[in-house]
Amino acid sequence: MSSHTSHTGSGGTVHDLPGAPESRISRTGAATAFTSLVIGAILLTGCTDHNRSEVTLAGSAGVEDGTGDGNSPTDRSTPPDPSAPCPAAQLTAAVDSTNAGAGHTFYTVRLTNNGSPCTLSGYPGVSLIDAAGNQVGAAADREIGAKGHPTRLDTGSSATFSTRFSQPHAYNPEACEPTERAQHMKIYPPNDTGWLTIPVSQSTCGSDRISTITVTGVGAD
Known part of the structure; x- marks a missing residue:
């Protein structure tokens, strides 16, 4: 089986091993795909956190303003006072x-x-x-x-x-x-x-x- 070696000739030209260009393309594609996955994960995480914050704030506001709670003061009515003057x-x-x-x-x-x-x-x-x-x-x-x-x-x-x-x-x-x-x-x-x-x-x-x-x-x- 013959082997191929890389050497430098008198003109300083570099000779690559057969198949080297394909190897570089494969590595570049893998790096690009990995980068895309990382960016996608970051964007997905940001959207998820943003939506979670909105739900939490809406829920907090509902509690703070007394809505959705049967024990809040706004849910009670004061009965009329029969001793009050008739208007x-x-x-x-x-x-x-x-x-x-x-x-x-x-x-x-x-x-x-x-x-x-x-x-x-x-x-x-x-x-x-x-x-x-x-x-x-x-x-x-x-x-x-x-x-x-x-x-x-x-x-x-x-x-x-x-x-x-x-x-x-x-x-x-x-x-x-x-x-x-x-x-x-x-x-x-x-x-x-x-x-x-x-x-x-x-x-x-x-x-x-x-x-x-x-x-x-x-x-x-």
Whole structure:
């Protein structure tokens, strides 16, 4: 069997062994394939870590903001307090009865609760207003010795109070300034700044220096 050796001639030319070029190509291809595998593994690892971070952060956010946990404060509701004042927003008002005599007109007004249980206690605020919503005359004075009593209103139940209107002719005309402009009674439930209105046609003094109205406190029917 003959052998081939590499030697340098006088011209300095290098003669490679037969098959050497193929060996270099094989080594180069293997190195390229290995490099590709390494890069692919790095990219795959980076993507996996990135996705894992997103899932972890989303899960943490869900716990921190109280969602997905039946024991969080946002999942509990506070029951209504029946001793809280009844707001005007959940009441309706209506004239229950009207009587007149001895220069006075009396109205019994019913307040009905349409919301959660609540309590009416004390004097309501009452005044007369015209068609444009402007107050006519002075607001009502409180009836001495008729402050009523605290009344709990369940949904659908009601309480009443009374008003007394003195006729304007009982006063000095110049001081009273009699008027027929009043078209509605404006009612502030006790301990609330909201109001309700009911239609009435009532003559009164237009001057705010004379009050022709008195009002009792609320009480049960």
